Amino acid sequence: MDIIASILVPTLIDAIAVLGLYVIAASGRLSAGHAAFFGIGGYASGLVSVHLGLPVPVSLIAGVAFSAICGALFALLADRLTHWFFAVATLALAAMVLGLVSGLDALGGATGLYHIPLWTGMTQAVAGLAAAIALVVWLDASMLGRAMRAVRDSELAARSLAIDPTRVRVIAFAIGAGLAGLAGGLWAHSVGIIKPSDMSLEHSLLYLVYLSIGGVDLWAGALFGTFLLSLLPEIVRFSGQYRLAAFGALLTLVMIVRPAGLVTGREIDRIKSLFRGKRMVDPSETG
Amino acid sequence: MEFAVQQIISGLALGGSYALVALGFVLTFGVLNILNIAHVQTIMIAPMALALLTAAGIPAIVAVPLGLLATVLFGALVFLIGLKPFVTGRGRATYLAPFIASFGISLLVENLVATLLGSDPRSFPITLPNDLWHIGDFEIVPTDMIALGVVALTLVILAMVVNRTNFGRAMRAVAENPDVAAAQGISVAQTVLITVMSASLLGGISGLLFAAESFSEAPFMGLDYGLKGLVVMILGGVTSPIGAVVTGLGLGVVESLTETYVSSVFRDVITFALLFAALILRPQGMFAGSSREARP
Numbered sequence: 001m002d003i004i005a006s007i008l009v010p011t012l013i014d015a016i017a018v019l020g021l022y023v024i025a026a027s028g029r030l031s032a033g034h035a036a037f038f039g040i041g042g043y044a045s046g047l048v049s050v051h052l053g054l055p056v057p058v059s060l061i062a063g064v065a066f067s068a069i070c071g072a073l074f075a076l077l078a079d080r081l082t083h084w085f086f087a088v089a090t091l092a093l094a095a096m097v098l099g100l101v102s103g104l105d106a107l108g109g110a111t112g113l114y115h116i117p118l119w120t121g122m123t124q125a126v127a128g129l130a131a132a133i134a135l136v137v138w139l140d141a142s143m144l145g146r147a148m149r150a151v152r153d154s155e156l157a158a159r160s161l162a163i164d165p166t167r168v169r170v171i172a173f174a175i176g177a178g179l180a181g182l183a184g185g186l187w188a189h190s191v192g193i194i195k196p197s198d199m200s201l202e203h204s205l206l207y208l209v210y211l212s213i214g215g216v217d218l219w220a221g222a223l224f225g226t227f228l229l230s231l232l233p234e235i236v237r238f239s240g241q242y243r244l245a246a247f248g249a250l251l252t253l254v255m256i257v258r259p260a261g262l263v264t265g266r267e268i269d270r271i272k273s274l275f276r277g278k279r280m281v282d283p284s285e286t287g
Numbered sequence: 288m289e290f291a292v293q294q295i296i297s298g299l300a301l302g303g304s305y306a307l308v309a310l311g312f313v314l315t316f317g318v319l320n321i322l323n324i325a326h327v328q329t330i331m332i333a334p335m336a337l338a339l340l341t342a343a344g345i346p347a348i349v350a351v352p353l354g355l356l357a358t359v360l361f362g363a364l365v366f367l368i369g370l371k372p373f374v375t376g377r378g379r380a381t382y383l384a385p386f387i388a389s390f391g392i393s394l395l396v397e398n399l400v401a402t403l404l405g406s407d408p409r410s411f412p413i414t415l416p417n418d419l420w421h422i423g424d425f426e427i428v429p430t431d432m433i434a435l436g437v438v439a440l441t442l443v444i445l446a447m448v449v450n451r452t453n454f455g456r457a458m459r460a461v462a463e464n465p466d467v468a469a470a471q472g473i474s475v476a477q478t479v480l481i482t483v484m485s486a487s488l489l490g491g492i493s494g495l496l497f498a499a500e501s502f503s504e505a506p507f508m509g510l511d512y513g514l515k516g517l518v519v520m521i522l523g524g525v526t527s528p529i530g531a532v533v534t535g536l537g538l539g540v541v542e543s544l545t546e547t548y549v550s551s552v553f554r555d556v557i558t559f560a561l562l563f564a565a566l567i568l569r570p571q572g573m574f575a576g577s578s579r580e581a582r583p
Contacts, residue, residue, distance in 0.1 A: 095555060
C-alpha cells in the first residue's frame with residue numbers, strides 16, 4: 001500500500017501541474033518553464049507554514065495565490081512576445097527563478113527548505129486533483145474558456161468579438177501558474193522539504209512532454225499523458241536516463257504523427273458514438 | 288583598470304561563443320522558420336566526440352576536425368529525421384508541433400549520450416597553453432585569445448560565404464521566400480540541408496570553445512549554453528546576424544563583469560533579469576531587421 005501511495009501521490013500532484021499547463025496552452029501559449037511556478041508555490045507554502053506557523057490549508061492557499069500573482073505579472077510583461085518566443089521567455093524565467101532560489105540562503109540555498117509540516121497523503125492528493133479537474137471542466141465550459149480558445153485560434157477574430165486577448169491570456173496564465181503552485185504546495189507538504197531540483201528545467205520539460213503526448217485539446221489529454229508516462233515506466237521498471245531518452249523519442253514521434261497529442265476530441269466523440277450506437281460525422285471530413 | 292580590461296577580454300571570448308550559437312539559430316530559423324531547440328545539442332556533441340576520439344589515442348589535430356564533422360552529421364541527421372516531416376508533411380498545421388518535437392530530440396540526445404558515456408563532467412581533453420601572456424601591464428589568458436581568434440576567423444568566413452558565394456545567395460533567397468527561390472532554379476531542399484549543417488558547424492565550434500574556456504564538458508552542457516544563445520538570438524532581432532554578434536559579445540562582457548564585480552552566485556540570475564528587461568522593453572530585439580514577419 002505504501003509503495004503504491006509513494007508512486008501515486010507524486011503522479012496525482014504532477015497531474016495538477018500539467019492541468020495548469022493545459023489551461024495555458026488553451027489560451028495559445030506554451031510554457032517551457034512551468035516547474036518554476038511549481039517551485040514558487042512550494043516555497044511560498046513552505047515558508048508560510050514554517051515561519052508563520054499557519055495551518056497547512058492556509059499556507060497552500062497562500063502558495064497558490066502567490067504563484068498565480070507571479071504568473072499574472074510574468075504573462076503581462078511578456079505578452080508582447082508571440083508563440084515560441086514566449087516559450088523561450090518562460091524557459092529564461094525558469095532558469096532565473098532556479099538560480100535565485102539556489103542562491104538565497106533564506107530559502108535554504110541548494111539544499112532546500114526543511115521541516116515543512118507533513119500533511120499531503122493519498123486523500124489530500126486525490127482531493128487536490130479533483131478540485132483542479134472541477135476548475136478546468138468549469139473553465140472549459142465557461143465564457144472565459146471559450147474566449148481563451150478564441151484567442152488561441154485567431155487573435156484578430158477574438159478582438160473583433162470584443163475579447164481583450166491580453167486580459168484573457170494573463171488570466172489563463174495566472175490560473176495555470178496557480179495550479180502549478182497548488183501542486184508545488186501539496187508536494188512540499190507531502191515530503192516535508194522543497195529544494196531547487198524540484199523546479200529544475202528537467203521537470204518543466206517533463207510537464208511539457210506529458211501534456212504534448214497526452215494531447216492539448218482536452219483536459220483528459222493532460223491526465224492521460226501524465227498517468228501513462230508516470231506509471232508505465234514504474235510498471236516496466238524503466239529507469240532514469242533511459243526513461244528520459246525514451247520520452248524524447250516518443251515526443252518527437254507523436255509530434256510528427258499526431259501533432260495534437262494522443263487524446264483529441266475525435267477519439268472522445270468516437271467513444272461516445274459507440275455508446276449511442278450511431279455513426280459520428282467527422283467535422284473535418286465534411287469540411 | 289588593467290584587471291577590468293582583462294575581464295572584458297574574457298567576456299568577449301565567452302560572448303563570441305554565444306554569438307556563434309545564436310548565429311546557428313538565426314541561420315536555421317531563417318531557412319526553416321522553425322525554432323530548432325535540438326540545435327543546443329550541437330554544442331555538446333563536438334566536445335563529447337573529442338573526448339572519445341582523444342581517449343582512443345587520436346591526436347588532437349585530427350580529433351578536432353573529426354569532432355566537428357560528427358557535429359555536422361548529427362545536425363543533418365536531426366534535421367532529416369526529426370524536422371523534415373514538418374516542412375513537407377502532416378505536422379505543418381501547428382507551429383508548436385515542430386518546436387516541441389525539437390525539444391523531444393534534444394531530450395533524447397542528451398540523455399542518450401549521458402547514458403552511454405556517463406553524466407559526470409569531464410575535463411577538456413586537449414591541454415592548452417596555460418601561462419598568462421604579459422603584454423605591457425596586461426595579463427592575458429591564452430585560451431581567451433585563441434577563442435577570440437577562432438570566433439573572428441569563423442565570422443569572417445561566414446560573412447564571405449553568406450555574402451559572396453552562390454550558396455550564400457541561395458540561402459538568403461530561401462530565407463526570403465522559398466517558393467520564389469525555387470522558381471529561380473534553387474534547390475530549396477539542398478540549400479536548407481547545407482544551411483542546417485553550417486549552423487551545426489557553428490554550434491560545434493562554439494561547443495569546443497565553451498569546453499576549452501571552462502576546462503570542462505558534460506552531456507548536459509548543451510541546454511545551459513544554448514539557452515543563452517537562444518536569448519541572444521531573440522534579443523539580436525531573430526533574423527539579424529549582426530544583431531546576434533553584437534548582442535552575444537555584449538552578453539559575454541556583462542556576464543564577465545557581473546561575475547567579477549557583483550556576484551558569481553547570482554550571475555545567471557542577473558543575466559536573465561537583464562535579458563528579460565531588454566526583451567520587454569524592446570520585444571522586436573535590439574537590432575530588428577526588416578525581413579519577414581518572423582520576430583517576437
